Amino acid sequence: MKARVHITPKAGVLDPQGKAIQHALAALGFAGIDTVRQGKVIELDLADTDPGRARTRLDEMCRRLLANTVIEDYRIELPA
Amino acid sequence: MKARVHITPKAGVLDPQGKAIQHALAALGFAGIDTVRQGKVIELDLADTDPGRARTRLDEMCRRLLANTVIEDYRIELPA
Numbered sequence: 689m690k691a692r693v694h695i696t697p698k699a700g701v702l703d704p705q706g707k708a709i710q711h712a713l714a715a716l717g718f719a720g721i722d723t724v725r726q727g728k729v730i731e732l733d734l735a736d737t738d739p740g741r742a743r744t745r746l747d748e749m750c751r752r753l754l755a756n757t758v759i760e761d762y763r764i765e766l767p768a
Numbered sequence: 769m770k771a772r773v774h775i776t777p778k779a780g781v782l783d784p785q786g787k788a789i790q791h792a793l794a795a796l797g798f799a800g801i802d803t804v805r806q807g808k809v810i811e812l813d814l815a816d817t818d819p820g821r822a823r824t825r826l827d828e829m830c831r832r833l834l835a836n837t838v839i840e841d842y843r844i845e846l847p848a
Contacts, residue, residue: 694809709810712833718825720815729774729807730789735800745798753792 689734689742692765693754696727701759730754739766769814769822772845773834776807781839810834819846 697703703725710724736742746764755762777783783805790804816822826844835842 696809696811706810709834713829716829716832718829722813722815723811724813725811727809727811729776729809730786731776731803731805731807733802733804735802749793749796749798752796754789 689736689739690767691732691734691742691746693730693732693746693750694727694763694765695730695750695755695760696763697725698759698761727760742766769816769819770847771812771814771822771826773810773812773826773830774807774843774845775810775830775835775840776843777805778839778841807840822846 697706705726706724709726710721713721713724732746734742734745736745743764743766746766750762750764751757777786785806786804789806790801793801793804812826814822814825816825823844823846826846830842830844831837
């Protein structure tokens with residue numbers, strides 16, 4: 689089963705990568721861009737076939753390794 | 769208008785970050801993970817109100833700055 693985990697900086701946490709992208713886009717002449725935030729997306733191919741169990745395991749993976757929950761939010765996306 | 773750009777390594781391109789995550793998950797005892805790929809997600813807040821124009825601009829941003837199209841694929845996600 690293919691799963692996707694989105695990890696984004698929490699609101700209020702500084703995002704220097706996002707700021708750098710915003711300035712670079714402005715320097716290239718792209719106007720009207722208010723905010724830019726950069727996050728990560730991790731695509732995993734799991735042996736699990738049960739979506740419920742896969743979500744539980746992914747949640748544990750996020751809390752233990754993939755996301756820094758002090759400064760990052762995560763969102764798990766499983767095929768419908 | 770909020771938009772999201774997903775940038776992932778093309779199939780066949782080595783992804784050392786993904787491999788590192790895969791090994792770290794295995795070391796933590798998470799079994800049955802076949803492949804892991806890591807990509808980026810960029811969230812932009814645009815002044816554009818026309819989705820067609822926003823998509824055209826985002827496509828140009830991806831080609832000129834956000835993605836390295838030699839080794840990366842990008843996907844633009846706009847609110848429905």
